[in-house]
Amino acid sequence: MALKYSRQREIIRNFMKTRTDHPTADVVYMNVRKEIPNISLGTVYRNLMLLTQMGELTKVEIGDGTVHFDPLTDDHAHLICEQCGAVEDLMLTPDEALVAEAEEISGGKITGHIITFRGLCAHCLAAQEE
Numbered sequence: 001m002a003l004k005y006s007r008q009r010e011i012i013r014n015f016m017k018t019r020t021d022h023p024t025a026d027v028v029y030m031n032v033r034k035e036i037p038n039i040s041l042g043t044v045y046r047n048l049m050l051l052t053q054m055g056e057l058t059k060v061e062i063g064d065g066t067v068h069f070d071p072l073t074d075d076h077a078h079l080i081c082e083q084c085g086a087v088e089d090l091m092l093t094p095d096e097a098l099v100a101e102a103e104e105i106s107g108g109k110i111t112g113h114i115i116t117f118r119g120l121c122a123h124c125l126a127a128q129e130e
């Protein structure tokens with residue numbers, strides 16, 4: 001018997017809580033399939049989008065053409081490692097002066113921000129220096 005939709009969503013939610021690496025729907029699919037063998041990629045994607053709408057996940061665009069999902073919904077920035085492709089959380093928010101400046105330049109109203117840094121993660125940097 002197929003699992004109830006609410007149970008599927010619960011398994012996907014619990015899986016996401018264990019991840020800090022911003023998985024795509026494909027990665028989530030490959031992992032939850034162990035627990036829900038008959039689930040489809042489309043169902044996984046719909047559940048991820050639903051959890052996003054419910055405010056339990058955020059979507060992260062890192063410019064690779066796919067949507068990554070993030071269980072960390074507090075304000076934070078990301079570092080994309082150009083070597084290993086890791087997407088790391090950086091717990092920082094732009095200072096008020098920057099937000100004020102953006103508002104002034106735009107002449108509009110700033111309600112949020114998406115901050116993405118590129119470079120090398122600490123791991124790759126250490127490997128390079130060896």
Ligand SMILES: [Zn+2]
Pocket residue numbers: 081082083084085086120121122123124125
């Ligand atoms: Zn790296």
Ligand SMILES: [Zn+2]
Pocket residue numbers: 022070072076077078088089
């Ligand atoms: Zn994040």
